[in-house]
Amino acid sequence: MRRLWQDLADLVFPADCAGCGEPRAELCGRCRAALHGRRARRVRPDPAPGGLPVVHAAAPYQDAVRAVLLAHKERGALGLAAPLGTALAGAAGVARGGAGGGGGEGGGAPTLLVPLPSTPRSTRARGHDPTRRVALAAARVLRGSGVPARVVPVLRQRRAVADQSGLNSRQRKANLKGALEVNARAVRLFGPGARVIIVDDLLTTGSSLAEAARALSADAGVRRISAAVIAAPAEAFEVNRN
Template structure:
């Protein structure tokens, strides 16, 4: 017969590991090692969407990492936000380069600004929470504890409805998201003074969401990202792709230099996980 203390424990402790199902732990040591045991790496999807910023990821999206992300996102295992945020903080720190400081702002005290990629409104309602924002808050707290000034600014919002991305290929995802995001009124003011703007998400699949989010940010940061082309309100589809393509040559030039920590346009990206194939950039 269960005692009252066991019932109380069920309310304050997780029932099982988010990665493997081991009882009485948020994330067991083996699953935690799969998430944060390796150094975060620069990643790139293939094909790479136009305008995608430099992206760092903590772990491949497979096995225990995949299970933990799904448990947090779809099953409301909110205590996983802590370890997932720690993994994301590691990816952000790797993108900042040696010392974990915002490029171009060493010694200035300028904070790193984490901008979560917004989920569709219907998805937030269905899940009861915004996974990317929750993980971003945990990551910012971890960065501050390690000495890197950081804050979260959820300045992006959807300006039109988008279809469910599951089942869409990379080109269809670009079409689905083209022109879908914008910086909310007053958001540009919150971006002022940031040492580095880092888009953050729990997962990168094709990179379409990060590319569209970067486009929306660059539209209000012309002095940092003007070479990517401005997109006026109401522009969608092919018009957005043309504006994105305007900066492809410049972005490729930066990549050809091999400068993984370039702050050329002031916008970077970090995710908890991405496909194992996206890590292949480091073997070429």
């Protein structure tokens, strides 16, 4: 019911730009360009956890990009899923080996987007699963550009974890160690030649992505794993500026 009222309000009362507050523009041209106006680049946290796959990000996590991500994730601005999905598709396309979501390397091999799972508690509190919603939008963009992409939400938590906010990189790694598993019934989805890309909204320490890669490798035998995110700290881009 909460989500229905939110959707109706979005239709009746045009929102201001989530990035800069410009009136009557859910996402203005300037903020849209900040989100996906450049080619995705490889990013890496410092220090990086062991087992972290190669990660590509669409934009630095700052200013308008930060505001847009938070508006979608925490305030339920669901109309932002489409532009966020476009940004994620760009990062996934580069991670896959193509350019900006195009066909690129790998021909007709399927691209499987595996979203990091939200906890049931956070999903209930927010009224939606933001990562899965944006992953679905990204898959639509990729398919529209000729990439056979689909979302496979096969990861699940095998045990409870503490809230990650406020934890440093070492604490996050310990908190997440062995926390994820692949649904046994979903292992069959990872056929020969499939390209698996773990997707999330934001790269912080990389511990969540590393744990997801471990679970996919250990439980499903996946070997070709990369990762794509919408945003990452500016310093993570600087580490890979060359």
